Amino acid sequence: MRLKNIPGAGEKVAASRFAVTEPETMRGKWQTLFAAPQPIHLEIGMGKGHFLAEMAQLHPKINYIGLEKYSSVLIRAVEKQEELQLPNLILIQADAEGLPDDFAEGEVERIYLNFSDPWPKDRHAKRRLTSSRFLERYDQVLVHGGILEFKTDNLPLFEFSLDSVREHGWEILEETRDLHHSAMAEGNVMTEYEEKFSKLGSKICKLVVRRP
Numbered sequence: 558m559r560l561k562n563i564p565g566a567g568e569k570v571a572a573s574r575f576a577v578t579e580p581e582t583m584r585g586k587w588q589t590l591f592a593a594p595q596p597i598h599l600e601i602g603m604g605k606g607h608f609l610a611e612m613a614q615l616h617p618k619i620n621y622i623g624l625e626k627y628s629s630v631l632i633r634a635v636e637k638q639e640e641l642q643l644p645n646l647i648l649i650q651a652d653a654e655g656l657p658d659d660f661a662e663g664e665v666e667r668i669y670l671n672f673s674d675p676w677p678k679d680r681h682a683k684r685r686l687t688s689s690r691f692l693e694r695y696d697q698v699l700v701h702g703g704i705l706e707f708k709t710d711n712l713p714l715f716e717f718s719l720d721s722v723r724e725h726g727w728e729i730l731e732e733t734r735d736l737h738h739s740a741m742a743e744g745n746v747m748t749e750y751e752e753k754f755s756k757l758g759s760k761i762c763k764l765v766v767r768r769p
């Protein structure tokens with residue numbers, strides 16, 4: 558995500574009733590922010606939040622939480638949600654590193670990773686959101702039998718992620734290296750990056766896995 562400095566973004570995010578900037582204060586209590594207690598699905602690195610806004614409208618029986626590190630990006634999702642006022646969507650400014658401080662054990666039923674930063678250099682492998690370091694964090698917040706869905710246009714990152722989840726003992730339920738021309742395309746909601754990369758001719762890879 559190209560970062561622009563947006564003056565006042567941090568203040569605007571902090572002032573929104575749909576945004577949480579101190580997520581550790583909500584640990585174990587996320588349901589209280591929603592209109593009704595329902596399964597929580599979390600997108601990590603949601604960018605401008607188009608995917609979640611669409612998912613939240615399509616699936617009113619799910620409570621969606623979007624997590625994004627940078628307020629300059631998050632502000633776009635917050636502005637959109639201020640317009641839409643969806644009862645089942647909350648946005649958090651936080652780093653995925655701190656996930657176990659922000660969510661209680663089993664509080665999350667599904668995690669989405671969409672077009673996560675590839676960190677192509679070997680020495681940065683630990684920063685990839687599908688590395689064992691992050692899978693350990695997901696283990697701490699995801700319910701047993703919970704699902705992780707991952708999409709990327711980056712084949713090396715996809716292969717790395719397949720190995721990583723296998724080594725971690727998670728079960729691969731579905732995988733494709735050409736999502737838009739596969740059976741997995743049904744019900745697919747495109748993200749901003751997915752629109753951009755598929756218009757440029759890139760194939761989209763998708764992986765669905767279950768934690769034990």
Ligand code: SAH
Binds near residue numbers: 626653672
């Ligand atoms: N999911 C969106 C954006 C993909 S770009 C889409 O598919 O269109 C990846 C996003 O992840 C960026 O906005 C980046 O700021 C965010 N991100 C990267 N590492 C993160 C981390 N550790 N915690 C939270 N967000 C992160």
